[in-house]
Amino acid sequence: MMRPGFADPVQDAQSCFRAVLEALSRPGRVQTLASGLTPPAPLHPATAAVLLTLADAETPLHHDAGAEADAWLRFHCGCPMTAAGSAAFVLAVTPPPALATLQAGTDEEPERGATLVIQVEALEAGSGWRLRGPGIEAEHRLAVRGLPDGFLADRAARRGLFPRGVDVILCAGDRIAALPRTTLIEEG
Amino acid sequence: MNRDEAYNFAYLDENTKRMIRRALLKAVAIPGHQVPFGAREMPLPYGWGTGGIQVTAAVLGAGDVLKVIDQGADDTTNAVSIRRFFNRVAGVETTTHTGDATIIQTRHRIPEAALTEAQILVYQVPMPEPLFRLEPRLAETKRMHALADYGLMHVKLYEDIARHGHIATSYSYPVMVDGRYLMSPSPIPAFDNPKMDRMPALQLFGAGREKRIYAVPPYTEVRSLDFEDHPFRPHRANASCELCGSRSSYLDEVVTDDRGGRMFVCSDTDYCETRQEDQQTENAKGEAA
Numbered sequence: 001m002m003r004p005g006f007a008d009p010v011q012d013a014q015s016c017f018r019a020v021l022e023a024l025s026r027p028g029r030v031q032t033l034a035s036g037l038t039p040p041a042p043l044h045p046a047t048a049a050v051l052l053t054l055a056d057a058e059t060p061l062h063h064d065a066g067a068e069a070d071a072w073l074r075f076h077c078g079c080p081m082t083a084a085g086s087a088a089f090v091l092a093v094t095p096p097p098a099l100a101t102l103q104a105g106t107d108e109e110p111e112r113g114a115t116l117v118i119q120v121e122a123l124e125a126g127s128g129w130r131l132r133g134p135g136i137e138a139e140h141r142l143a144v145r146g147l148p149d150g151f152l153a154d155r156a157a158r159r160g161l162f163p164r165g166v167d168v169i170l171c172a173g174d175r176i177a178a179l180p181r182t183t184l185i186e187e188g
Numbered sequence: 189m190n191r192d193e194a195y196n197f198a199y200l201d202e203n204t205k206r207m208i209r210r211a212l213l214k215a216v217a218i219p220g221h222q223v224p225f226g227a228r229e230m231p232l233p234y235g236w237g238t239g240g241i242q243v244t245a246a247v248l249g250a251g252d253v254l255k256v257i258d259q260g261a262d263d264t265t266n267a268v269s270i271r272r273f274f275n276r277v278a279g280v281e282t283t284t285h286t287g288d289a290t291i292i293q294t295r296h297r298i299p300e301a302a303l304t305e306a307q308i309l310v311y312q313v314p315m316p317e318p319l320f321r322l323e324p325r326l327a328e329t330k331r332m333h334a335l336a337d338y339g340l341m342h343v344k345l346y347e348d349i350a351r352h353g354h355i356a357t358s359y360s361y362p363v364m365v366d367g368r369y370l371m372s373p374s375p376i377p378a379f380d381n382p383k384m385d386r387m388p389a390l391q392l393f394g395a396g397r398e399k400r401i402y403a404v405p406p407y408t409e410v411r412s413l414d415f416e417d418h419p420f421r422p423h424r425a426n427a428s429c430e431l432c433g434s435r436s437s438y439l440d441e442v443v444t445d446d447r448g449g450r451m452f453v454c455s456d457t458d459y460c461e462t463r464q465e466d467q468q469t470e471n472a473k474g475e476a477a
Contacts (some may be wrong), residue, residue, distance in 0.1 A: 010197045014249045017209045021247070024216045025390045025405045026305075054213070056206050107334035111214035111223045134219050134366050135405035137388075163334075163368065167217045180217035182366065182405075 003040055005052055005076040012036070016053040020169065023178035028131040028140030030123050030177045040068040042093045046171040047119045048072075054115070055079045055089050062087035064094050093119040095148040099158050102166050110163035113181065121146030123172045133183040141188060142177055144170060152185055159184075191279030198245040199277040204228055208246035208401070212392060215403035220365030221333070222316050222400040230396065231273075236266060238396025240293050240312030241273070247308060247392070248274065248291060253281045255289035260297040260438070260455035267295075286458050296359075298380040300437050300459040303389035305406065311374045313395040316402060318362045318372040338370045341413060349418055358423055364411045365404055373410075379422040379438045384410040427452040432463035 006012035012035060019031040039048035042065055051073060055061055060082040061073065073079065073091075084090055084097045096118050105113035128143025129152075147170075158165060165181030179185070196202065204226070211225040230238040248254065254274050258266040262284040270293060271282045283289050286301040293310040303309060319329045322340045332338065341362055348356045361378035365371045373381055374393060384391065384404060391404040404410060414420035425439045430451045437459055439452040454460035 010202065011250060013202065013206075014197075017205075018247065018249060021209075021212065021216065021390070024213055054206060054210055056203060058203075058207065059210070108330045110218050110221060111211070113214075113217075115213070134408040135216075137386075137407045163218050163221060165217075167213070180405075182217065182219065 002075055003038055003072060005037070006049075007036055012049075013053045016049045019176065020050060020053060020178070023169065023176050024135075024167070024180050026135045026140070027133065027179055027183040028125065028129070028136065028142040028177060030125045030142070030175050033174050033176060035174065040072050042066065042119070043069050043072070044119055044171055045174045046176050047091065047093070047117060050117055050169055050171060050176060051089065051091065052076055059088040060086060061089045061091065063091035065091060069093075087114055089115050089117060091117045091119070096151070099154050099166050104158070104161060104164040104166060107164060110165065113165050113167065115167050115169060117169045117171060118147065120144055120170050120172045123170055123175050123177050125177070128188050130186040130188050131179075131183050132186075133180075135180070136183070143188075144177075146172070152187065155179075155185070192276050195277045197250070197278055198248050198274070199231075200228065200242065200245045204242075205246045208242055211401045212243065212246065212403065215392070215401050216390070216405050218369075219405055219408050220369030220371040220402060222402045224399055225401050227396045227399040232269070234397040235314060237270060237293070237295055237312035239394030239398075239401070240295070240310050240396075241270060241394075242396060243310050243392050243394035243401065244274065244291060244293050245278075247310070248278055248280060250278070250280065252290045253283050253288055255283050255286060255292045255458075256294075257292065257297055257299065257456075257458075258295045259440075260299075260459075261457045263457060284458050285462075296375045296377075297438070297455060298376055298383045300454070300456045301462075302383075303387060305388045307389040309387075309389050309391045311376075311391065311393045313372070313374040313393045313400070314397070315360075316372055316393065316395040316398050316400040318360075318370050333369060336368060336370075338364075341370060342415075345413060345415070349415070354421075355414070355418060361420075362413050364409075364413060366408050367411075370413075371402065371404075371410075377422070377438055378412065378420075379424050381410070381412045381420070381422060386410075425452055429454045429460060432460045432467065434460070434463060 035049035037045045055077040061079040062084040103114040122145040124143040131140040168179040256267040256270045258264040286299040295312040360375045412420040437454045440455045
């Protein structure tokens with residue numbers, strides 16, 4: 001049987017959105033989503049909540065989460081499924097595709113850059129990477145477990161494309177943190 | 189007033205909110221860049237804050253405390269009606285105290301009291317494009333933003349100096365955000381521009397008629413354009429507030445009669461009232477002692 005979406009679609013989507021907004025406004029700060037979701041495996045509650053909050057019929061989605069998750073996402077978000085290169089939202093529960101293969105927008109319309117939602121094993125603030133950039137007073141620290149080794153280098157190599165780029169939302173369990181394209185990351 | 193259940197929470201339907209929320213997230217990710225969005229018809233005319241209201245509606249939650257100001261004042265028509273609107277369609281608590289608010293929607297001012305990380309400032313923007321008086325073609329201004337080609341704006345400021353001896357822009361003074369995008373701060377007085385720089389609160393901008401959203405994330409550099417030999421100098425009337433005596437707040441000049449009488453008062457009514465209350469408490473303490 002299909003697992004349910006938000007119990008209260010209006011208030012739950014609002015509170016999840018505020019957490020995502022906070023995460024993108026203050027990169028590296030870990031936010032907890034009290035979504036109450038029990039999505040099908042392999043989706044974590046936070047991953048499912050982010051997509052339920054933001055994706056709909058207007059946003060083509062690409063994911064690698066398997067058939068059960070596919071049916072759940074199609075039913076609750078109603079988003080069309082597409083290839084990674086033409087998706088507005090890309091969900092990766094296994095190692096994410098190379099950033100160069102995703103939409104980066106154009107110099108005139110950089111907002112068309114994709115949002116990459118990566119499900120990782122764990123997120124912990126206070127140690128690990130050193131983050132700088134807009135939204136960060138001096139430095140935020142973020143430890144991420146479960147990202148492939150090449151991710152930071154891949155991201156750094158595309159830094160020169162700004163304002164084009166891909167924004168990343170990391171999800172683990174009921175927690176999220178975000179890395180907008182402006183954030184500079186140094187390994188701690 | 190309790191929430192009017194005939195409307196969806198915060199008036200807008202969920203599809204519209206999602207569309208605005210996606211635009212807001214991209215705006216935060218690209219500080220100062222104008223993101224187009226499908227602005228909806230709102231139950232008030234363009235120019236009354238339709239953009240700001242849609243941004244507030246997309247962000248607002250049941251636990252938020254909303255403050256709305258118009259030119260710094262909590263008690264003007266625009267501020268009162270927007271507060272009542274959200275009280276009715278979202279049932280949220282409203283306040284006039286800057287410190288108690290979690291979301292502050294503003295038209296043309298930034299509160300005097302420093303904002304915190306727990307607050308969001310939503311600006312109502314009539315014209316989001318800072319270059320529109322210099323280049324009317326939207327396709328061309330988009331290209332200028334893409335190339336960060338802002339020489340035209342410097343020429344305009346230079347012509348001000350050549351003609352008037354100083355930069356004669358006193359409101360809507362253009363700023364550079366994070367060293368990349370030229371941005372209109374909305375028609376706030378240039379006096380308020382320095383408050384935008386590295387502000388702990390998130391700043392969101394909504395332009396309803398022009399259908400644009402943009403944002404300045406917290407702690408982001410916002411620099412007012414200037415020249416080395418003509419540094420940015422915000423203007424403030426050389427007077428003190430006649431009600432609270434403040435010499436540091438932004439002042440409104442009020443004409444009091446038809447014989448040239450006038451007085452200066454704080455434009456931020458909450459700031460002024462709080463100072464007056466504090467002074468009365470101080471005086472009462474002094475008399476008691």
